[in-house]
Each structure stands twice: as structure tokens, then as C-alpha cells.
Amino acid sequence: MTPQQFAEICSNIRTQVGRVLLGQDEIIDNVLVGVLARGHVLIEGVPGLGKTLMVRALARVLGCVAKRIQFTPDLMPSDVTGGNIFNQQKQQFEFMPGPVFTQLLLADEINRAPAKTQAALLEAMADRSVSSDGVTRPLPQPFFVMATQNPVESQGTYPLPEAQLDRFLMKLDVTHPSREVEKRLLANVVKGFDAAALENVGLEQVITGENLVFMQTYLNQIRVTDDLLDYITDIVARTRSHRSVFLGASPRGSIALLATSRARAAMEGRDFVIPDDIKTLAPAVLRHRLILHPDAEFEGASADDCIKTVLNEARVPKTAA
Amino acid sequence: MISFTLLVALAAASPPPALDDANNQAREILARDKYGYCHDPNYPLTEVEAGWCPPVGPEHNARCQTFPSACKAPRSQLLNPGRLDFSRGDGGDGKTGDGDRDPDKSTPTGDGKSDGGNSGKRKVPKRLVEPEPDPFELPPLGGLGYAIFWVILGAGLLLIIYLIARNSTRNKPDEAEPVPPPQDELGPAPARDDHSEQLARDVNTLLDQARAAASAGDYARAIHRAHAALLHRLDHDGLIRVAPFRTNGDYVRDLQSEAELRREVRDIVRDVEQAQFGTTRPDASLYERVLQRVVPIATRRSAALLALLAVNLLSCDTRNYPFDHSPSGADAVIELAAKYDITIKFRTTALADLNPNEALGDDNQGRTLVLLHDSPFPTNEEWAHLLEWADNGHHLVIAGRPAPSDLGMSYESGAPGHDLKVSAAFSDRLTELDLITADDSYLVPTRSDGTTLLEFAPGFPYAIQHERGYRGGDVTVFADDRLFTAGALMLRDNPEFLIRFLRDLGPREVEFADGLLDLGADTPAEAIANTHLTPVILQLLALLAVFYFCRGIRFGRPHDPPTRSRRQFAEHVEALGHQYARARASRHAVRLYAVWALERLREKTLMSRTPGIYPLAQAIAGRTGDDENRVMETLVEASSLRDATSISATTATADDLRLMQDLARLVRLVGGPR
Numbered sequence: 001m002t003p004q005q006f007a008e009i010c011s012n013i014r015t016q017v018g019r020v021l022l023g024q025d026e027i028i029d030n031v032l033v034g035v036l037a038r039g040h041v042l043i044e045g046v047p048g049l050g051k052t053l054m055v056r057a058l059a060r061v062l063g064c065v066a067k068r069i070q071f072t073p074d075l076m077p078s079d080v081t082g083g084n085i086f087n088q089q090k091q092q093f094e095f096m097p098g099p100v101f102t103q104l105l106l107a108d109e110i111n112r113a114p115a116k117t118q119a120a121l122l123e124a125m126a127d128r129s130v131s132s133d134g135v136t137r138p139l140p141q142p143f144f145v146m147a148t149q150n151p152v153e154s155q156g157t158y159p160l161p162e163a164q165l166d167r168f169l170m171k172l173d174v175t176h177p178s179r180e181v182e183k184r185l186l187a188n189v190v191k192g193f194d195a196a197a198l199e200n201v202g203l204e205q206v207i208t209g210e211n212l213v214f215m216q217t218y219l220n221q222i223r224v225t226d227d228l229l230d231y232i233t234d235i236v237a238r239t240r241s242h243r244s245v246f247l248g249a250s251p252r253g254s255i256a257l258l259a260t261s262r263a264r265a266a267m268e269g270r271d272f273v274i275p276d277d278i279k280t281l282a283p284a285v286l287r288h289r290l291i292l293h294p295d296a297e298f299e300g301a302s303a304d305d306c307i308k309t310v311l312n313e314a315r316v317p318k319t320a321a
Numbered sequence: 322m323i324s325f326t327l328l329v330a331l332a333a334a335s336p337p338p339a340l341d342d343a344n345n346q347a348r349e350i351l352a353r354d355k356y357g358y359c360h361d362p363n364y365p366l367t368e369v370e371a372g373w374c375p376p377v378g379p380e381h382n383a384r385c386q387t388f389p390s391a392c393k394a395p396r397s398q399l400l401n402p403g404r405l406d407f408s409r410g411d412g413g414d415g416k417t418g419d420g421d422r423d424p425d426k427s428t429p430t431g432d433g434k435s436d437g438g439n440s441g442k443r444k445v446p447k448r449l450v451e452p453e454p455d456p457f458e459l460p461p462l463g464g465l466g467y468a469i470f471w472v473i474l475g476a477g478l479l480l481i482i483y484l485i486a487r488n489s490t491r492n493k494p495d496e497a498e499p500v501p502p503p504q505d506e507l508g509p510a511p512a513r514d515d516h517s518e519q520l521a522r523d524v525n526t527l528l529d530q531a532r533a534a535a536s537a538g539d540y541a542r543a544i545h546r547a548h549a550a551l552l553h554r555l556d557h558d559g560l561i562r563v564a565p566f567r568t569n570g571d572y573v574r575d576l577q578s579e580a581e582l583r584r585e586v587r588d589i590v591r592d593v594e595q596a597q598f599g600t601t602r603p604d605a606s607l608y609e610r611v612l613q614r615v616v617p618i619a620t621r622r623s624a625a626l627l628a629l630l631a632v633n634l635l636s637c638d639t640r641n642y643p644f645d646h647s648p649s650g651a652d653a654v655i656e657l658a659a660k661y662d663i664t665i666k667f668r669t670t671a672l673a674d675l676n677p678n679e680a681l682g683d684d685n686q687g688r689t690l691v692l693l694h695d696s697p698f699p700t701n702e703e704w705a706h707l708l709e710w711a712d713n714g715h716h717l718v719i720a721g722r723p724a725p726s727d728l729g730m731s732y733e734s735g736a737p738g739h740d741l742k743v744s745a746a747f748s749d750r751l752t753e754l755d756l757i758t759a760d761d762s763y764l765v766p767t768r769s770d771g772t773t774l775l776e777f778a779p780g781f782p783y784a785i786q787h788e789r790g791y792r793g794g795d796v797t798v799f800a801d802d803r804l805f806t807a808g809a810l811m812l813r814d815n816p817e818f819l820i821r822f823l824r825d826l827g828p829r830e831v832e833f834a835d836g837l838l839d840l841g842a843d844t845p846a847e848a849i850a851n852t853h854l855t856p857v858i859l860q861l862l863a864l865l866a867v868f869y870f871c872r873g874i875r876f877g878r879p880h881d882p883p884t885r886s887r888r889q890f891a892e893h894v895e896a897l898g899h900q901y902a903r904a905r906a907s908r909h910a911v912r913l914y915a916v917w918a919l920e921r922l923r924e925k926t927l928m929s930r931t932p933g934i935y936p937l938a939q940a941i942a943g944r945t946g947d948d949e950n951r952v953m954e955t956l957v958e959a960s961s962l963r964d965a966t967s968i969s970a971t972t973a974t975a976d977d978l979r980l981m982q983d984l985a986r987l988v989r990l991v992g993g994p995r
Contacts, residue, residue: 225598272599276570298896312566318597320520320549321565 001218007269009215010036012206016061020201021054022188023181029267030172030284031058031146036263038216039169039256040125040145042110042160042288049174051148053195055106060198063208064103064142071113073158077120081130095132100124103140103209107147111157118164121145125167142212162247162291169256170281171288215266222262223272227317231278232257238310239286244296245306249289257285275316283307337661340821347816348384350656355646356807362390365397370648372759373808376739385811388648485870520546524554524619531612540603541596547608547615548593551586554619569594582618589614648808651693651833654819657810658831661820668832671839672699677709686827687715687794694721694802695836714792716826720802721762728787729768732800736763736777743818744773747786751821754814758783762800775799795826805833907977908962915959918984922956925991934960945990955983 010032017028027043031054034041043051052068059066069080082098099105100121110118124130125145129138147168149160165171177185194200207215232254240248261277287303338346351359358364364387366374374392382388521527531546552572556563560582561575569590576583592611596603645652655665668690681687690707692699699707704725711717724730741756756775763781771787774797786797799805809815823831842848849855901910919937922928926940934956941956942949958980988994 223598223600228598270594270599272595274569274594274598276568279568280570298900300896300899315565316568318545319565319567320545320552321563321567 001214003266003269003271006215006218006266009207009211010267012204013058013061016203016206017054017057019203020057020193020195020198021050022185023177024050024054024174027172027174028054029264030170030281032267033260033263033281034146034170035062035142035144035212036216036219036266037169037256037259038142038144039259040147040167042165042168042171043146043148043174044151044171045148045174046150046152046176049176050195051146051174052106052108053198055104055146056198057203059104060203061206062104062212063205064144064212065140065209066104066106067099067102068106068108069099070108071110071117073112073114075113075117077117080117080120081124081132084133093133095135095137097137098130100130101137101139103142103144105143105145107145109150110147111149111160114158115161118158118160122164122167125164140209142209142216165288166250166252168288169260170284172284219259219262219266221271222265224258224262225272225317228261228273228275228278229258231275231314231317232261234314235278235282235310236286238314239290239306242306242310244292244301245290246293247291249286253286253289257282260285275318279311279316282311340661340824341817343657343661343817343820344384344814346660347653347657347810350653351384351807351810355643356385356653357646358388358391358648359385359811360387362387363394364388364391365394366391366648368396370808371396372803373648373811376757376759376812382811388811481867485867520549522553524550524557527553528616528619531608535605535608535612540605540608543608544593544596544603544611547612548589550619551589551615555586585614585618646807648806648811650807651805651835653807653810654805657816657820658823661824663820663823663831665831665833668834668838669841672703672834673706675706675710677706678713679710679715681714681792684827685714687711687713687792689716689718689823689826689831691718691720691802691805691831691833692722693805693833693835696722696834696838697836698722708789708796711794711796712790712792714790714794716794717789717796718799718826719796720799720805724796724798728771728796728798730764730766730785730798732762733765734760734762736761736781736783738777741775741777741783743775746772747774748821748825751818754818754821756804756815756818757812758801758803758815759808760801760803764798764800771798793827902974905974907974911977911981912962912965914981915962915984918988919956919959919963921988921994922991925988941987941991945987947987947990952987955980955987959984 013032014025014028018025021028031041031043035058045051055068056066058064069075078098080098080100082096082101084093085096086092087094107121110121124139124143128141128143129136131137145168149157176182192200236249236251236254236257238248239245239253242248257278260281261273264277264281265271265273283304286307290303290306292301292303292306350356354360358366358370371392373388377385377388377392379389379392521530527546527550531543531550534540534546535543552561552563555561555572555576560579561572563572573583573587573590576586589611592607595601596607596611601607644650651665658665675690679688690710699722707717708725708727723732739757739759739761741758743751743754743756745752761777763777763783764785766782766785771785773782773785775783777783782800784797784799786795788795803809804815804819809819840851842851849858898910901907922941923937926937926944928937928940931937935953938949938953938956941947942952945952962980
């Protein structure tokens, strides 16, 4: 596969998903980056912005099996991972796989489930396997979790623990579409578009799950110079020393930034990473990994502000300035 | 100065022309464009320069073709005539060229007294005399007034000292600059690539560096420089902002409004990044591809700027005639002298600095000093100095300056005609010269022990030379300095005479002393002192010191503004309010306020021990004059909120705000919160 072929495939995926999800090109790109970089994506946005629709469309275009878990306060861990159930006919316990055994998992409103249920996803997300009753079962390949959470309604929610947040490769903020996009969306509805019946839209499957795994492996060939590794470590180190940040990004954040940068480079038809890849993706990769000082939060500072400051201080390699 | 140096260099490289060819040499010099009066028929002559018009006459002049026409053009006023001031007035005000020269009725003589004999048309300017500063005196204030004045002054000084001391020590721990994190914390410093040294910002320099690197085979560096040239060109044009933290993607996004340029830059950047971060090794073809696209962008903006500059230049009136290139100037004389290996320099140091015992040169020749018409008038001491210097074998030429009294001559005007004769006693060869001057000043010798060099007619000498001492020194006095100006070179054998005269004096270095003599400063401190700006500069320095100590501003070194360690109380309250608003907890906030307000109202109305709302409402209404029912209504609302067992989030923030304002108003009316 050449970089140009890689870029063409990605372009086709974008085009297909963009047919049903209007005006969210950046989100589609970033989700695709997450998929290619073998990561999981946390999407924060108010309901009704098409998060579920995007996952379903993506699953169809990628040729992957998708499942959805609606997280609720009474959701149990076994409802996610599955569990052993006694088979009276066979007189033995049998493992019944939960919805996590899929390729694309939509964890809708993940912050509505208690911590222990959220933690059930930890192993699945990190190791791509599920352990139950001493048996570890691998998850299908590719495996990709796309979780959503609502930033507005805070009552009855369980904020994700830092350990779990860190396992998300990226956190994306979805905003309302523009007026023009919303009008186009309405026009599509008038023409008969039904989000519940994607099969009627005529979405084309661009690749298969095997192809996707191959593309994920291809990213290892994307070249990253030492300068860029320095740039990544400089950015991440600066998040740890920022005065508003209580806890900066972990080395997992550095790795995530590297992986996503490679994915972006490949998506643009390059076989090498450039500083712009890193700088562009840094907010999405790092924003959920920073814990701010309480007083900074009290003053209205956000992780994005801190990252912006950091990016404005880190010297870009081979700059002309 | 450069042209002069080049001329000197050329003259040194080639043998000097024949002396009798000096007139032709002068013609060649005056043919140069810079001598505008020989090329511009409308050249604005001053009245003094127009003195050359009668000798030149209305006919065609071979050396200075347009001068007769310039004589008919309107006159100009020369403002502050001198080598450092090139401005010429438009001549429309009808003032004379020497209008700004002080028309002294009497000029000082060599003994420092007034010289009533100098009544020539060109008046001797006043010596630049430094005005004595007015002594500072306090107004008559009386004893008490003086005491108050000094007390206020002293208090002000003490206050400033106190403020400086306080601010230099105040809050040092809190306002200290943020300590940079240790390098261990930041990890290893980013490796600086071999091209990341401080780059030039000039586009042409960067392109030159790129070409030099390419010719040296360093294509990576060459591409990097070419890329930098492109970015800095766009930066200079205000299209992008180049900064160390900005990526190529940022620059391309900056060009959103210029689609075509954006596409070009994106293509270039793609190749550059391929060379910098890609697997392709930068080579000549890649460099050429980058450069071929960078150069048009980098230069077309320059070309546009140059075109704009050219249009501006063409649209401007470029007729700016420097004083040195005018008929009154000496530039042409200097050029002519340079052709004959004679170096003429303007003296800048004071005459008093002249060493009277200065030794002669290697060839036993003295030096020559020419005091021109507008040079400062020497003091008696300086005259004695100069004559002693001449006694030791040097040559002093006094041109249009009142000569020292012991030379025994004064100046008069009104001599017949402009033609000059060369005295036979001076030189047989020179007697053949045909000289002419614009002025008709002449010398009146009262003690004739010198040799008459030039004269208008018998009894009307123009130049006289006195031998001095026993070492070959002499003093030559000219009735004016016209023969040492460019105007004289237009006519007859004046150029040849000038060259022969200077050469006959011997030395090849001649110093001219003019109005700028001793106006320079030897040191920066002296320059400041000459401008009388010392107090102002000292005050500015004091102000800078105050700024430094008060504000901690390090001039010339950017740094982060001091961070405040604590918020102000108002900011804290505001932030708290925002938090309540974000949580939509206005009902909770008004409940807290209601508890506090009811307590304050009871305290202020002395109803702390009286239970019930109604008595409190009565007391408040009685004190404030408000409607009792309305007060009761507010208090009931507040107390019910206070006593509520649970509060749910509400969206009725307007009602909460109204209740809070009503309670605040009551608290204020009964005596305030304290």
C-alpha cells in the first residue's frame, strides 16, 4: 500500500460518513484518526448531534460489527463484559459474551453508569481482552470504543475516573452545526432521510475489518524524525509544568500523540509526520489527560487553554522563525 | 564622501594632469549632474551666488552652460547656509540669499575690536556664541514661603525614595518571576537541528544563503533557507505571522483569504517538509523545484514595492541641491584639487587645538590652513596662536576674515570691476592668468610689508601675502573667499590660479575652516552637553530607574508579566457568582443571603429578642417609611426560604435576584451591613 492509496481510502471513508453526518468533517477526521491509531474516542457533546449516527455509519463503511450500550445507573459490569451462566442442559457454566465483544462499541452516555461498570471497560479498552472467572478472552479485531457523554446534565452522573479517561486516545468536543449545515440536514430529512434506516441511504462499505487492521499496522511505517519526538516530549513535559495544571499528561499521552500524528500523516498521503500533525492533534489527545488546579478551574481556566499556552511556547522543529 | 574617496584613489593611481589643464579639468567637473546650477536653467541661486552673474555675463558659458539662465531665474533663500544644511527656500518671499546672516554694522578685528572697515557685501557672521543660561532664581516668597517650598521639595524627594525602596522589596516572593521548571521535569531539551540557528529575516539574504548552501552541496540547508525566505516575505507583507511556535500548517491557514497564493505556498511547503521530515534525501532537483517557486513569490512583492518606490520617487520633486554642490560650496574645488594630488579637508577641531610648535613635514613643508568667510572669528589668543603657528613654517590663508591688526590691513568694497591682475612679484607664470571674482571687496593695507598677489587695479589689492618667521611660513590675506568656491571655477583662469596657488604653498594637504569649525563633539558626553540636553536626559534616566524599581520592567528583555498570587476579593466574589450561576444555584445563594439579611435586620432594628416576622416588618417600615405590607411580603419570602428543608435548582433567577435586591435595600435603609 502506498501513502496515496491510504489517503484515497481514508478520503472515501470520510466521504461516505459525511453523507449522513453533515458539517462534522473535523469530528469524522478525528474519529478516523482514532480508529486508525487503534485507540478509543470519548466524544463530549449534547444529545442530538449525531454521535450514534456517526458510529453506525462508520461501522457500516468500515465493514465492522457495531454494538451499542446505553449506560445507565443500574448497569452492571456483566452487562458489559458478559458472564458465566449455568447451562442446565449441559450442567455447566458457559460464558455468554456481552456487547463488548464487538468491533465497534458505542458506549452511550458512559458517565451515567457507576464507576464499577465503567471500570469493566478498562481491561477491554487497554488490553483488548475480557477476563471473567479467571479466563481471559480476547476481543475481536479491530476493536474500537466510542464513548459519549453529556457535558450539561451533571445530576445523576459519575464522572469518569482519570485512569479510564487516560485510556481514551482522544476526547472530542462536538458542537452544534452551523445554520447552513442544519438547513441542509433538514433538507435531507424532507427528502426522506431516516437515521434509523441507514440501509436506505446507500452507504458503501469502503474496506473490511481485515483491511482496517492492515491499515493500522501500516502506520508503523510512517517516519517520525528525532526532532518530532523531541517536539512531542517537549509539549507533554510542558503540560506537567504548566502553572494551572495539577497533573499533566502521562507518557501514555505522548504515545497517543505519536500514534495519532502518524495516523493523520497517513490520512493525508504522507509517509512521514510533520509538526502540524502533532500540533493539530495535541488538544484532542491531551485535553482529557490534564487535571487542573482547583483554583484554576474556579477561575474558568480549561484544559484547552492550558494546551494552547503550551503549544504557543513549544518551539516547532526546523522552524523558519 | 565615497565619491571623494574614490576620486582620491583614482587620482593616486594616475599621474595628475598638467597645471595649465586645470581649466579643462574644472569644466569636466562642473559637467557632472550634481552641480545643478550648470544644468538646470531654473536653479535657484541665492543673492550672494548671483554675484557671479555679472562676471559670467548673459552669454553662453562653456564650463557652466545654464548659469546665465539661472541668473534670470527667481532667487532662492538659503536657509542656514552651511555644509550640513541643504535646504533652499522657494525664493518666493523675496528675501535675499544672505537674509539670515546678521548684517553687522561692525565686525571685530584681529585685536578683538570692531572693524568698521569691513563693509563688504558679505558680512562676517557672528561667531556662534553659546547663550548664557539664565540663572535659576526662586521668586520672592518670603521666609515662610521658602520654608514651605523646601519642605514640599524635601517631602517629595523622600516620598520618591520611599516608593522606590518599598516597591523594590514589596511582594518579592509573590511577584517573583515564575521559576522555570527544572530541566529534569521538562525532560531533555529539544535537540536543535543543524539549521535552527538564528536565521536572518531579510529575504534577499536568506535567498543568498540558500544559493550559497546549494553551491556547497548542502541542499537541506538550502531548502530550509529558501523556505525561510518565502515565509519572511509573506511575513513582511503582513499575510502571515512567523513565530517559533507556528507550523507550516498555521502559515497556510493564515493565507485563507488568498486562495491562489495559499495553493502555491502549500505546494512549496509540501516539498520542504518532504526534505525536512520525509524519507526523501534533499537533492539538487528538489532544491531547484523549491527555489523556482519561492523566488517569484519572494521577488514579485519586492518588485511591486520597488515599482511603488520608483513611482513615488518620480512623483517627487527631486531637485534638492546640497550646499556643497552649489556655487557657494567647495565640493568642486575639492574635486579639482584631488586631481592634482591636493587633499582638502574641513577642519573640525578648534583653532585653539592647533599646536603652534607643530613640526614641519618630512619634506620640510608646513601645512596650510584656509580660514573661509564664515569660519568663526578667532579670539585674540587664537590669532596669536595662529600667527605663531605660521611663524614656524606653516601657511595661513585668511579669506574674507578680518585679518589680525598686526598685519595692518582692513577691507573695503567698491573696487573698480571684477577683473583681477596677478602681481608680477608673485610669479611670472601667474601673471599670464586671467582672473575674475564676483565681489569687489579689496584690502586697504596700512602697513605694506607684504607682497601683493592679486589686485583689481593699482591701489586696490585683493590678496596680500606676508612672510612669517624664518622657516618659510606665511600669511596670505584674501579680500573674500570667492576664489575658493565652486562659483569661481566657472570663469577664466580661476581654476588654474587656485591649483597653482595651493601647490605653491607646498603641502598636499589643505585644511579649510568654515562655519562648522569646532562644532563637533569629541565624546558622546560632550555632544549631549553641546545640545544642553543633559538635564533632560538625566531626568529620563531617573524616570527609567523609577520604572525599573516600581514596575520591575527590564528594558529590552521581554519577560512574562508578574503573576498575582492572590485574587482580589471582588474577583473572588465574581468567580463564586459564576460558579453559582453555572450550577443554576441562585436559589441556594439567595437562601444564604436571606439568612444573613434577616439577622442583620433584626440587629439593626433591635428586634433580636422579639420573635416573629410581623414585629420586625413593623419596625423596618417605621424606620424606613416603606409600606408595611410590602416589607412584610419580602420578609415572609425570605424567612420561608430560610426555613425550607430542601431547595431544588430553579430557573427563576430573576425572582431570586429581585428578592436579594429587596433585602439588600432594606439592610441598607436600616443602617447598612455593618
